[in-house]
Amino acid sequence: MRDPVEWPTRDLLTHRVQTTPERTAMVDADAGAQSTYRELDARADDVAATLATSVDTPDGTVATLVDTRPAVGPLLFGAMRVGATLAPLNVTLDAESLSAQLDTLDADLLVCERATEELATRVADCPVVSLDNPTTDAVQALETASAAVEPVEVHRDATQLVLFTSGTTSDPKGVRLTVGNLVASATASAFRLGVAPADRWLVCLPTYHMGGLAPFVRSTLYGSTVVVQREFDPSETARVLSEFDVTGVSLVPTTLRRLLDAGWRPDDALRFVLLGGGPASPELLHRCRERGVPACPTYGMTETASQIATALPETASEYEGTVGQPLVCTDVTVVADGDPVSPGERGELVVDGPTVTPGYLDDDRTEDAFGPHGFHTGDVGYRDEDGRLWVVGRVDDRIVTGGENVDAGAVADAIRACPGVEDAAVVGLPDEEWGQRVAALVVGAVDSETVRDHCRSKLASHEVPKTVRVTTSLPRTASGTVDRDAVRERLES
Known part of the structure; x- marks a missing residue:
């Protein structure tokens, strides 16, 4: 048998x-x-x-x-x-x-x-x-x-x-x-x-x-x-x-x-x-x-x-x-x-x-x-x-937009490579259509559309920030690390 x-x-x-x-x-x-x-x-x-x-x-x-x-x-x-x-x-x-x-x-x-x-x-x-x-x-x-x-x-x-x-x-x-x-x-x-x-x-x-x-x-x-x-x-x-x-x-x-x-x-x-x-x-x-x-x-x-x-x-x-x-x-x-x-x-x-x-x-x-x-x-x-x-969220602040995973750190690295950019922080913001949208707070002598154009040439379409705001400095905690909650507040305001 x-x-x-x-x-x-x-x-x-x-x-x-x-x-x-x-x-x-x-x-x-x-x-x-x-x-x-x-x-x-x-x-x-x-x-x-x-x-x-x-x-x-x-x-x-x-x-x-x-x-x-x-x-x-x-x-x-x-x-x-x-x-x-x-x-x-x-x-x-x-x-x-x-x-x-x-x-x-x-x-x-x-x-x-x-x-x-x-x-x-x-x-x-x-x-x-x-x-x-x-x-x-x-x-x-x-x-x-x-x-x-x-x-x-x-x-x-x-x-x-x-x-x-x-x-x-x-x-x-x-x-x-x-x-x-x-x-x-x-x-x-x-x-x-x-x-x-x-x-x-x-x-x-x-x-x-x-x-x-x-x-x-x-x-x-x-x-x-x-x-x-x-x-x-x-x-x-x-x-x-x-x-x-x-x-x-x-x-x-x-x-x-x-x-x-x-x-x-x-x-x-x-x-x-x-x-x-x-x-x-x-x-x-x-x-x-x-x-x-x-x-x-x-x-x-x-x-x-x-x-x-x-x-x-x-x-x-x-x-x-x-x-x-x-x-x-x-x-x-x-x-x-x-x-x-x-x-x-x-x-x-x-x-x-x-x-x-x-x-x-x-x-x-x-x-x-x-x-x-x-x-x-x-x-x-x-x-x-x-x-x-x-x-309720991510330990490493990964962004999920339209079903696609986005590594916020990788997007920030790509933005920092843009001519005129001094620093950048990337977070996910709530979005009615996409669940979350990729958003970036950028320091440097650059405008938002230049940053987005640069990202389009370096990143997948779902990784390109939908929101970009240029500022004079990134908010930081007492220890010197980027305050991501404050970054979100600035981008949402």
Whole structure:
């Protein structure tokens, strides 16, 4: 008698296609086309065959410079099929930032598309292949396989994804996520949100972030359908939600607000709006209740393969500002001065459990990030007697704007490099549309627009300060450090 299988022995898509090959796996919302799991499996085989001839597999690294599109699914499962690590890169970053991240990865192959082909050839020091017909000899086409690929054995501790949490040039921080992390996250999410056979999860967020990638893993594990829209647009996304009977969608507060501003009201099919990437304001959640939008505020991060805690709509309504209890098998400890604190007391949120990354690409960063209670998130919050969490800020003042993380120190460094600038302090200010906006107080013989123009040439678009004020000096504490509260007051006044 064979031993029972307690863990996937091959990539998730291989198991799924053996179970429900004719079930709809993916919908291309822009083209209106649908793919079964059998068809998705064949496309993943094509990718796997190319990777097997282009990369030392298993254990090779494939970077991608691909925006949100259905091809992300075959890329992910094709890499898993041959044991390669997939590293999706942010297509909005500048060439210098991407080069730094590729150097950190030591990538064996870079996959691009037509829109990123020119950028890919500038930043890559490895072979480049394109999902589309290439326009230059420096890029090869992702060829169609002539034979199926035998899937390698899957190990739960194998690194499947590397995602970067920062877009800064000099300090890329790559998070390693294992197959075990991804499966544990999908399982825990199912326990909180539920799973129905007819579920359809809309992806309209960037797939170089975990929030955009997670539905591909989850839908394949569940045997449900992922609906892919290449770019969020309020009116088009409202149409897609209705036309394709979407039951769940991942959004950030900015995109949800834009949907509501466009007059959107959900259909009966919609079961949840997973709302992450930044704090959801009471005003936004009130509007959701008025419109019948099943908003589920969630707290998560790349280092935990997405969700840490999620509040169901009734919880969010009764306990204003909460992100709910931690997901199953996820432990959150509130720590101050190295010790756990009592309910109601504030401290840093420290997370442990099977969704937590084994670490960064940089071993020193990994050592600094973990302690006796688990992974130190850098977020400040508190919990109540029943374990519900509230997140109130950052230990290091990281700014979250429109679902994107911004390192305030990196932005300040970029501003200081602007001619005429003597010093700068960068903080996040509350913003109705973006959750937070990047704001800078600058000292020097310079004007605000010059500073912003300089930042546009050095930083990703979401890192460029929306508010810049020039002053004669930065407010400082008695010890000489910048008084960040006073900086915020000056910028808000």
